[in-house]
Amino acid sequence: MADRYAPIGVFDSGVGGLTVAREIMRQLPNESIEYFGDTARVPYGTKSRATVTRYSKQIIRFLQTKNVKAIVVACNTASAYALEEIEPQLDIPIIGVVKPGAVEAAATTQNNKIGVIGTQATIGSGIYTQTIHKIRDDIEVMGKACPLLVSLVEEGWLHDRITDQVIIRYLAPFFDAGVDTLIMGCTHYPLLRTAFRKILGDEVKLVNPAYETAKELGILLNKLNLNNDGALSDKKPTYEYYVSDAASRFMDFADSILPFDVRNVSIVPIEDY
Numbered sequence: 115m116a117d118r119y120a121p122i123g124v125f126d127s128g129v130g131g132l133t134v135a136r137e138i139m140r141q142l143p144n145e146s147i148e149y150f151g152d153t154a155r156v157p158y159g160t161k162s163r164a165t166v167t168r169y170s171k172q173i174i175r176f177l178q179t180k181n182v183k184a185i186v187v188a189c190n191t192a193s194a195y196a197l198e199e200i201e202p203q204l205d206i207p208i209i210g211v212v213k214p215g216a217v218e219a220a221a222t223t224q225n226n227k228i229g230v231i232g233t234q235a236t237i238g239s240g241i242y243t244q245t246i247h248k249i250r251d252d253i254e255v256m257g258k259a260c261p262l263l264v265s266l267v268e269e270g271w272l273h274d275r276i277t278d279q280v281i282i283r284y285l286a287p288f289f290d291a292g293v294d295t296l297i298m299g300c301t302h303y304p305l306l307r308t309a310f311r312k313i314l315g316d317e318v319k320l321v322n323p324a325y326e327t328a329k330e331l332g333i334l335l336n337k338l339n340l341n342n343d344g345a346l347s348d349k350k351p352t353y354e355y356y357v358s359d360a361a362s363r364f365m366d367f368a369d370s371i372l373p374f375d376v377r378n379v380s381i382v383p384i385e386d387y
């Protein structure tokens with residue numbers, strides 16, 4: 115029986131999954147987190163299903179050495195490509211970011227027109243469309259890969275004329291189609307929320323899979339009696355960070371989006387797992 119005071123394993127292709135970790139910290143403040151960012155092998159969004167699945171399995175094997183009680187696939191691409199294959203092979207709960215985002219979008223749309231943006235892999239996989247159509251098949255789902263946005267976020271250009279221009283160009287088909295709901299289906303995109311809001315106006319609802327995933331995780335842990343109830347009050351939640359390369363670059367990005375400084379980031383030889 116898993117220990118409810120054990121940490122949650124969270125992983126992503128790099129820094130982007132910190133948007134998911136941040137939501138877990140906010141919504142589930144008793145939970146400890148072991149975060150792995152695959153900074154040596156990022157991006158996943160241009161890689162094949164087989165490669166992303168192999169990487170994800172290695173990371174999960176590593177996280178299991180930390181005795182995690184559950185795993186969150188904080189990467190849209192890994193959720194799209196690897197989760198379905200991995201889930202039945204694990205004896206601890208695992209959730210990805212796609213389903214919670216898709217469920218919320220299906221509940222939000224009023225005109226049955228949803229736009230999804232993400233990496234080439236996520237959009238090419240059709241996963242958001244399939245997941246939404248399992249809930250309701252009368253919803254029209256339009257996808258658009260927006261690969262440049264990841265680099266712009268990592269460059270820190272969150273409020274920048276050039277980023278705005280890139281967003282306008284990517285989102286033009288959604289304006290024409292009249293979508294009323296947009297899923298920010300890539301870890302980095304929630305950091306562009308202000309830019310999206312400015313460009314899209316208030317009529318288009320933004321769905322943040324990171325937020326929905328943390329909410330879903332809370333429900334799942336409660337259901338399985340795996341939620342840290344805070345009874346061990348002398349034990350504060352701990353956050354540990356691991357990467358496969360370039361720890362200081364990871365630390366800089368983490369410092370820019372988390373509400374505290376990240377001091378210890380360990381490098382893991384992930385190919386050994």
Ligand code: DGL
Binds near residue numbers: 128189232300302
């Ligand atoms: N974390 C990835 C995702 O959410 C974006 C970056 C990448 O391509 O690896 O799909």
